Amino acid sequence: MKFPALSIDLKDYERTLYDVIQSDDCVIFFDTNILSFLYKINESARxxxxxWIQTIKHRCFLPKWNAHEYMKKVTANQDDEYLGELKRVSETVKAFGNYRDKPVS
Incomplete structure (x- = not known):
């Protein structure tokens, strides 16, 4: 079976998506993955x-199950999925610091 070639104008698609999200008719539901993603991005992006959320908060919802799932991991100290990448970055920075402080022979 062959599929027809499909060409998508990425800029046009992004503009359409942006317009949909900005529309007052668009309701946004956040998944647990979005909550965990916030731990993985830098402070300025967060x-x-x-x-941005403050401008559309009347259209944003967090389903009860997603909040439950998130809190269950956090309260059970199983938040490595959320914080694991930050721990790895911290360990890498520490390792580079150790090399920087060693004299060159």
Whole structure:
């Protein structure tokens, strides 16, 4: 079976998606993955996300199950899925710091 070639104008698609998200008719539901993703992005990106949410908060919802799933991991100290990447970055920075402080022979 052959599928027809499909060409998508990425800029046009992004513009359409942006328009849909900005529309007051669009309701946004956040999944647990979005909550965990916030741990993985840098502080300025996270603050930009929070600022954007403030402009559309009347259309944003977090389903009860997603909040339950998130809190269950956090309260059971199983938040490595969320914080694991931050721990790895911290360990890498520490390792580079150790090399930097060693004299060159």
């Amino acid at each position: 603050q930009e996300f929070y600022a």
